[in-house]
Amino acid sequence: MQPRTHPAIASQHYRMLELKSRVESASPHGLVGLLYEELIRSLDLVLHSVRKDHNLAGNSHVAKAVSIIVALEGSIDFDAGGDLAPTLARVYAACRKELNEAAKKNDEAKLTEVRDAISDIYYAWQALQPG
Numbered sequence: 001m002q003p004r005t006h007p008a009i010a011s012q013h014y015r016m017l018e019l020k021s022r023v024e025s026a027s028p029h030g031l032v033g034l035l036y037e038e039l040i041r042s043l044d045l046v047l048h049s050v051r052k053d054h055n056l057a058g059n060s061h062v063a064k065a066v067s068i069i070v071a072l073e074g075s076i077d078f079d080a081g082g083d084l085a086p087t088l089a090r091v092y093a094a095c096r097k098e099l100n101e102a103a104k105k106n107d108e109a110k111l112t113e114v115r116d117a118i119s120d121i122y123y124a125w126q127a128l129q130p131g
Helices: 007-025 028-051 060-074 084-105 108-127
Strands: none
Touching (some): 028 060, 028 108, 060 084, 084 108
């Protein structure tokens, strides 16, 4: 008889396979969209942890969210982005700072503000979808 894989582990494995497939077939615009999706997912998990009264010190979801924000900051095309590029860079920097501060204090309201700001940017990005 074969040992059974825990459903949560199997689910995570299939999610990673699905994400890998999406990354491999995505356009550059789509890759940024995937970063936003993963960032929002990480922020949702951070919020879930706060609501469960878990201390966020060393939380892997906070670290992942910060890393994704840094990646988004690094992906800004200042040559083609016009006036929007430096504004977006400032927004990302502010979100990163707020996220770090909110995580230190387990501040659900601040975390929600960061998630909402990122969601607004993501929806605007989706509206720019080339087609």
